[in-house]
Amino acid sequence: MSDPTLLIMKGITKSFGKMQVLRGVDLEVNYGEIVALVGDNGAGKSTLIKIITGVHRPNDGEIWYKGEKITLHSVRQSRQLGIETVYQERALADLQEMWRNVFAGREITNALGFMDVAAQRRETERLLREHMGFTSTAITADSPVKVLSGGEKQGVAIGRALYFHADLIILDEPTMGLAIRETDRVLNFVRGFRDQGKAAIFIDHNIFHVYDVADRFVILDRGRVAAQFAKSEITQDELIATMVQLHHTGTLQ
Amino acid sequence: MTAENGGAAPTGLRTWNASAFVREYRLQISILGILVILYTVFLVGNPLVFMHFQIYQSFMTTMPFFGIMALAATYVITLGEIDLSFPSIVGISAWVFGTVFVTTGSFGLAIVGCLSVGLVTGLINGLIITRIGVPSIVATIGTMFLWRGLVNVMSQGKGIALVALRDSPLYDVFVGRLFGVIPVQFVWFVALAVGFAFVYRRHRYGSHLLYVGDNQESARMMGINVERVKIIAFMQMGFFAALAGIFTTSEVTYFWPTQGDGMLLTTLAAVFIGGTSVFGGAGTIFGTFIGVVIIGSLEAGIIAIGLTGFWVRFLNGLLITVAVSVYAFMLKRGR
Ligand SMILES: Nc1ncnc2c1ncn2[C@@H]1O[C@H](COP(=O)(O)OP(=O)(O)OP(=O)(O)O)[C@@H](O)[C@H]1O
Ligand SMILES: [Mg+2]
Numbered sequence: 195m196s197d198p199t200l201l202i203m204k205g206i207t208k209s210f211g212k213m214q215v216l217r218g219v220d221l222e223v224n225y226g227e228i229v230a231l232v233g234d235n236g237a238g239k240s241t242l243i244k245i246i247t248g249v250h251r252p253n254d255g256e257i258w259y260k261g262e263k264i265t266l267h268s269v270r271q272s273r274q275l276g277i278e279t280v281y282q283e284r285a286l287a288d289l290q291e292m293w294r295n296v297f298a299g300r301e302i303t304n305a306l307g308f309m310d311v312a313a314q315r316r317e318t319e320r321l322l323r324e325h326m327g328f329t330s331t332a333i334t335a336d337s338p339v340k341v342l343s344g345g346e347k348q349g350v351a352i353g354r355a356l357y358f359h360a361d362l363i364i365l366d367e368p369t370m371g372l373a374i375r376e377t378d379r380v381l382n383f384v385r386g387f388r389d390q391g392k393a394a395i396f397i398d399h400n401i402f403h404v405y406d407v408a409d410r411f412v413i414l415d416r417g418r419v420a421a422q423f424a425k426s427e428i429t430q431d432e433l434i435a436t437m438v439q440l441h442h443t444g445t446l447q
Numbered sequence: 448m449t450a451e452n453g454g455a456a457p458t459g460l461r462t463w464n465a466s467a468f469v470r471e472y473r474l475q476i477s478i479l480g481i482l483v484i485l486y487t488v489f490l491v492g493n494p495l496v497f498m499h500f501q502i503y504q505s506f507m508t509t510m511p512f513f514g515i516m517a518l519a520a521t522y523v524i525t526l527g528e529i530d531l532s533f534p535s536i537v538g539i540s541a542w543v544f545g546t547v548f549v550t551t552g553s554f555g556l557a558i559v560g561c562l563s564v565g566l567v568t569g570l571i572n573g574l575i576i577t578r579i580g581v582p583s584i585v586a587t588i589g590t591m592f593l594w595r596g597l598v599n600v601m602s603q604g605k606g607i608a609l610v611a612l613r614d615s616p617l618y619d620v621f622v623g624r625l626f627g628v629i630p631v632q633f634v635w636f637v638a639l640a641v642g643f644a645f646v647y648r649r650h651r652y653g654s655h656l657l658y659v660g661d662n663q664e665s666a667r668m669m670g671i672n673v674e675r676v677k678i679i680a681f682m683q684m685g686f687f688a689a690l691a692g693i694f695t696t697s698e699v700t701y702f703w704p705t706q707g708d709g710m711l712l713t714t715l716a717a718v719f720i721g722g723t724s725v726f727g728g729a730g731t732i733f734g735t736f737i738g739v740v741i742i743g744s745l746e747a748g749i750i751a752i753g754l755t756g757f758w759v760r761f762l763n764g765l766l767i768t769v770a771v772s773v774y775a776f777m778l779k780r781g782r
Binding site: 247248249268269270273279281283284285286287288289290294297298299300301303307308309311 | 645648649650651652654655657658661662664665666667668669670671672728729
């Protein structure tokens with residue numbers, strides 16, 4: 195692990211039909227680093243991370259991961275590489291039990307594909323109590339996700355990402371709709387990744403959260419990287435001023 | 448004080464468990480309730496018929512024909528999809544079965560041909576739905592006419608006599624009588640129901656069915672191959688429709704061009720009475736099994752208790768309407 199760089203993206207472009215959403219994005223993420231991706235609604239943040247997670251394929255550009263050039267074909271593949279994502283949309287199925295949600299797409303099975311439901315329940319239960327901070331006994335591994343509050347749902351989505359020992363965790367607006375206490379818990383999760391020497395990409399519209407947890411800020415604007423700063427280079431107020439200026443004038447000059 | 452607590456706690460625990468059990472299995476309990484009420488009416492209405500094995504033997508003969516397809520349809524409906532073409536798949540695969548048997552004289556080859564047709568027609572449905580993007584209800588209306596039309600063209604509207612099937616040892620494997628009394632197709636049906644239930648609740652594939660049916664986008668983001676899950680669901684539907692074709696053709700040792708027609712609504716009714724949600728993401732094989740038993744005994748039962756055949760449809764409709772309304776109500780309250 196002499197090379198400190200975990201992920202390098204070079205010249206990534208992506209269009210949906212005629213609409214060009216990403217216009218040549220470069221992004222680097224180092225081990226032990228939290229990179230914040232900030233920018234207006236529709237800047238292309240979610241699209242960029244969906245390329246890292248294999249949901250979308252880029253039209254052009256290169257991706258290097260752990261020193262190797264890779265082509266991502268599927269979500270399954272990116273998960274196997276150790277990339278976990280907490281999506282803006284949560285990516286849960288409401289009618290299904292908590293355990294089915296935690297293990298969706300990665301069930302614990304035998305050679306014939308039959309699941310070890312008891313193990314999945316047990317692991318989910320452990321995850322609930324130890325990592326997601328669930329204390330209520332009314333909620334178990336068998337509870338359907340629909341009975342959970344917004345914060346609890348986010349807890350499941352994050353706990354699921356934690357469970358599979360990722361090297362790179364991507365969180366797309368993980369604090370959206372959460373109260374202060376739940377938000378703190380999420381931010382602590384994120385700090386925890388860095389302490390373990392892992393990396394995270396963190397998207398949030400709340401600059402206070404962003405400035406609080408991230409080591410580096412990448413400002414995305416209409417499909418391009420407009421600027422990036424290490425935390426040591428910029429104060430919170432300057433970061434806010436930069437983003438406001440970008441929003442109003444479309445340029446940093 | 449301690450004694451009091453010691454006495455109270457287990458009772459509290461037990462009642463909590465009982466109510467949790469009822470809540471968890473309320474759909475299954477309701478459908479079992481419907482079955483019990485129905486059979487009470489039958490037994491009171493005509494004890495002579497319903498106290499004798501003969502009527503049950505006749506139920507066991509005919510139920511598996513649509514019952515097997517109801518099991519397979521439960522998977523498709525769990526996905527939030529629908530297949531209307533399976534009765535026509537019964538027709539086309541049974542035609543292949545009859546034709547191959549007549550030309551080669553081999554029961555085994557006829558089976559292989561028949562089941563292959565089921566898989567291929569199911570695959571075609573799956574591809575039209577996932578690759579081209581036609582909604583399943585529309586796509587399978589198309590293939591429903593397509594395969595039935597092809598059967599008519601190929602058979603020129605004529606049936607095929609298949610009495611020689613009886614000479615094959617395989618005949619007894621499909622439609623023989625176990626111990627001389629139990630129709631073997633019913634044994635198949637029960638065994639398949641157990642298999643379907645296991646895959647539904649315990650296999651990775653069953654879990655993917657539920658997940659995709661519940662929230663397709665989430666499934667995709669979790670790396671589940673949504674298209675593959677759907678294609679497999681339509682292929683197994685075709686496969687088991689073809690298997691049902693083997694059973695019906697063998698039972699009467701005759702192929703007829705409208706074979707499978709009239710099975711559409713009974714099959715789907717059994718699935719919906721069984722509590723599988725038309726919105727996808729929820730259902731049980733147990734419910735479908737009981738649904739098949741209910742639908743499969745309704746007609747004979749109604750006539751046995753002295754009502755005319757005119758009542759059959761009406762009571763069928765009443766039952767289905769009431770059952771699905773009750774389930775929808777339960778679901779709404781459960782939210
Ligand atoms: N699957 C898609 N098909 C077509 N257009 C899309 C698709 N996904 C995103 N877009 C478009 O791409 C643009 C960028 O969307 P994206 O979700 O990446 O923005 P974002 O930066 O995450 O915004 P927000 O902060 O609101 O979440 C938007 O205009 C959106 O409408
Ligand atoms: Mg977004």
